[in-house]
Amino acid sequence: MDFQKSILEIRQRNIIMIGIGALIAFFVALVWPFTPSIEQPIQYNHQKHIQAGLECSTCHTLYENSAFAGLPQLDTCSTCHQEPLTESREEAKLLALIQQAKPLEWKQINRVPDHVYFSHRTHTVDREIGCATCHGPMEERTSPPTKPFFKWTMDACINCHEQRSATVDCNGCHR
Numbered sequence: 001m002d003f004q005k006s007i008l009e010i011r012q013r014n015i016i017m018i019g020i021g022a023l024i025a026f027f028v029a030l031v032w033p034f035t036p037s038i039e040q041p042i043q044y045n046h047q048k049h050i051q052a053g054l055e056c057s058t059c060h061t062l063y064e065n066s067a068f069a070g071l072p073q074l075d076t077c078s079t080c081h082q083e084p085l086t087e088s089r090e091e092a093k094l095l096a097l098i099q100q101a102k103p104l105e106w107k108q109i110n111r112v113p114d115h116v117y118f119s120h121r122t123h124t125v126d127r128e129i130g131c132a133t134c135h136g137p138m139e140e141r142t143s144p145p146t147k148p149f150f151k152w153t154m155d156a157c158i159n160c161h162e163q164r165s166a167t168v169d170c171n172g173c174h175r
């Protein structure tokens with residue numbers, strides 16, 4: 001009798017363990033695809049700011065004069081965000097960072113290696129290539145991108161250079 005009872009207990013325990021395991025697996029499967037692989041300090045929303053009438057250059061202040069576009073720091077945000085404009089928790093986070101004078105540590109998504117030269121100024125100002133050609137519709141983004149619109153392989157650069165008779169000389173890009 002006792003023997004059978006303990007078998008029954010073990011079975012029940014096993015069923016509970018399997019149940020817990022399945023539950024964990026279910027939640028992992030549910031959450032996994034939505035977990036961004038890259039954590040940004042604020043879940044910044046491009047769409048809301050473009051709809052509010054802001055220009056790309058308000059926050060990406062460098063591209064008109066330099067190789068880099070630039071990622072904005074708190075002094076840019078705080079020109080508008082001093083008092084809460086919304087009830088967003090992300091904005092509350094931003095206001096707390098502004099109060100503590102902490103830097104905004106954005107993780108850069110688009111990147112070329114150090115041995116490659118790329119200039120925003122030449123492409124966007126001199127050649128008037130729109131941001132969307134290379135970055136897609138950023139004005140529609142409601143959260144930070146977790147991967148670049150184009151994977152910046154050598155072919156990605158050269159394909160366009162061939163189409164637009166730009167340099168395909170090795171030293172053109174590797175300097």
Ligand code: HEC
Pocket residue numbers: 042043044045048049052054058059072073076077078079080081085086088090091094
């Ligand atoms: C020129 C003014 C201006 C600047 C500069 C600005 N914002 Fe905003 N921001 C707004 C306005 C206006 C809203 C409200 C938009 C709405 O509710 O439709 C807003 C809303 C927000 C919100 C809450 C809305 C949401 O759902 O995300 C966050 C968070 C935010 N901004 C972050 C930032 C950050 C980070 C910066 C700096 C990189 C920044 N803002 C720079 C004007 C600005």
Ligand code: HEC
Pocket residue numbers: 056060063067068069070071108109110111112113118120123124129130131132133134135152
């Ligand atoms: C011809 C393609 C191309 C165009 C057009 C372009 N970008 Fe970029 N962008 C890139 C590449 C490539 C990188 C990675 C560069 C690096 O690692 O230095 C990048 C990086 C960035 C970055 C992050 C690094 C940085 O430079 O601060 C921002 C922000 C950015 N681009 C914004 C813009 C904006 C805004 C425009 C339009 C005014 C624009 N880009 C137009 C290709 C482009």
Ligand code: HEC
Pocket residue numbers: 040044045046049050054055056057058059060071072106107108109110111131132135138139143144145
């Ligand atoms: C109010 C400020 C603001 C404005 C206006 C703004 N951006 Fe941004 N942008 C940011 C912030 C903050 C980030 C970093 C967080 C993110 O990726 O959402 C960013 C990131 C980006 C990146 C990715 C950079 C990387 O890490 O490689 C691109 C590309 C970009 N913006 C393009 C644009 C373009 C194109 C416009 C105009 C249509 C624009 N942005 C307008 C604040 C702004």
Ligand code: HEC
Pocket residue numbers: 112116117118119122123127129133134152156157158160161164165166167172173
């Ligand atoms: C959508 C098209 C396009 C893409 C994508 C593109 N380029 Fe260009 N690039 C051009 C054009 C057009 C010129 C100007 C050609 C001229 O004036 O002779 C140019 C010029 C250049 C130059 C010479 C001018 C300068 O800035 O010194 C370099 C270097 C360069 N590109 C690097 C790159 C790299 C690296 C990539 C990829 C990360 C890239 N380009 C992606 C279109 C593009």
Ligand code: HEC
Pocket residue numbers: 112113116152153154157158161167168169170171172173174
């Ligand atoms: C239009 C710009 C451009 C031109 C022209 C160009 N490259 Fe590249 N090259 C790149 C970029 C961007 C990368 C980085 C690719 C990556 O990170 O996946 C790269 C990477 C490389 C690498 C590193 C290995 C690799 O595959 O990542 C080598 C080696 C290289 N290039 C050699 C050359 C040679 C040789 C030429 C001339 C025949 C040349 N490149 C012309 C843009 C260019």
